Amino acid sequence: MPSKSKGKLTHVSDFISLKGRLTVTKNGVVIKDARKIIYPGSGGDDNWWNIKQLLEQVDEAFNIFEEKHPNKTAVFVFDQSSAHASHGDGALNAFTMNASEGGAAIPQRDTYYPPECTKKRLIGQVQQLNWERERTVGKGKKKKTIIELVPKGIKMILAERGCLPISQKLPAKCSPKCANSLTYPPKSTNTPCCLARILANHEDFFRQKSALEELLLSR
Numbered sequence: 013m014p015s016k017s018k019g020k021l022t023h024v025s026d027f028i029s030l031k032g033r034l035t036v037t038k039n040g041v042v043i044k045d046a047r048k049i050i051y052p053g054s055g056g057d058d059n060w061w062n063i064k065q066l067l068e069q070v071d072e073a074f075n076i077f078e079e080k081h082p083n084k085t086a087v088f089v090f091d092q093s094s095a096h097a098s099h100g101d102g103a104l105n106a107f108t109m110n111a112s113e114g115g116a117a118i119p120q121r122d123t124y125y126p127p128e129c130t131k132k133r134l135i136g137q138v139q140q141l142n143w144e145r146e147r148t149v150g151k152g153k154k155k156k157t158i159i160e161l162v163p164k165g166i167k168m169i170l171a172e173r174g175c176l177p178i179s180q181k182l183p184a185k186c187s188p189k190c191a192n193s194l195t196y197p198p199k200s201t202n203t204p205c206c207l208a209r210i211l212a213n214h215e216d217f218f219r220q221k222s223a224l225e226e227l228l229l230s231r
């Protein structure tokens with residue numbers, strides 16, 4: 013049976029400057045190009061466009077800009093695609109954590125006790141967001157012990173900060189989403205709606221930069 017598909021999808025991601033596309037040319041031939049073209053979906057060979065590909069492209073685009081315009085400052089403008097605001101690996105995000113420890117949640121990087129911490133002597137010190145647990149893997153001669161990171165979960169992180177509400181019975185996360193928009197510091201009129209929102213409103217979680225911003229600052 014021939015394929016019912018009428019073709020394949022083409023996805024183009026590019027940077028346009030006042031002088032046209034962002035490229036480096038030699039004798040009129042493009043030798044470096046910030047544009048990325050992929051063919052995702054059925055019939056195509058590539059994965060769907062994702063944050064990893066975007067970061068690789070942006071890094072290359074920065075390299076091309078610096079080669080083409082040495083000692084100049086670039087102003088890159090991104091549209092509000094969700095990929096452009098997404099976070100990198102290990103970024104702080106209260107809403108992807110579980111209420112309690114473990115589970116399928118991905119470990120997030122360590123942080124610091126923010127000003128919201130009610131145990132004043134801890135403010136500014138490192139707060140680990142994961143337990144380090146020993147686990148035995150493999151069998152027979154291949155048996156070995158590894159150290160595994162187990163996410164502590166929202167409740168423990170808030171408890172360590174002295175910010176876990178005890179008298180109020182709050183859900184771990186609002187469903188489908190919190191009624192008030194996230195601001196920092198939170199408006200005094202906003203009462204906490206869920207545990208994840210309390211944590212999201214702490215300085216370190218609120219100030220978490222997007223993967224794009226982190227890439228830019230790391231250069």
Ligand SMILES: [Zn+2]
Nearest residue numbers: 186190205206
């Ligand atoms: Zn909420």
